[in-house]
Amino acid sequence: MSFKFEKLIIWQKAMEMGEEMNIISDSFPKKEHFNLSDQLRRAADSIALNISxxxxxxxxxxxSRFLGYSIRSLAETVTCLYKAKFRGYVDEVKFNVEYGKCFDLMNMLIAYRSKIK
Incomplete structure (x- = not known):
């Protein structure tokens, strides 16, 4: 027994991304707790939430509309990653790895959205 969305690779990848962003944000300084850390977590979690x-x-x-919300949340996640890199909380290597995953997921979301229209 499972929900339809659990079989979607985009949902599975989005779930992984939410967990990765949670781990990354744990390393941010305490001053970011109610700012960038929370924003990154919410944006990344919203990707899978909107897919489901x-x-x-x-x-x-x-x-399709909810997939659009997921794509926008993904863009917000990328922007938070840039902020983290600019503030020195994420190094270039980690940024590039996560950015690549975001880019791949974005393309998957766009392709899936085009398919269901």
Whole structure:
């Protein structure tokens, strides 16, 4: 027994990303606790949350709308990663790895969204 979204690779990747961003944000300084750390966590978690919400009892149009929210949350995640890099909380190597994962997931989300329209 499983929900439809659990079988989606984009949801699985988004879940992994949320957990990775949570780990990354744990290393940020305490002064970022209610700022960048929380924003990064919320943005990254919203990717999977919107994929799942859009896939349950929604029309293709509604599902597409929620995938759009996921794509925007992914863009927000990337921007938070840039902020973390600029502030010295994430090194260049880690940034590049996570940026690549974000880029791949974005392309997967866009492709899936095009497919369901």
């Amino acid at each position: 919400e859009g896939s349950i009892l929604q029309s293709s149009k509604e599902n």
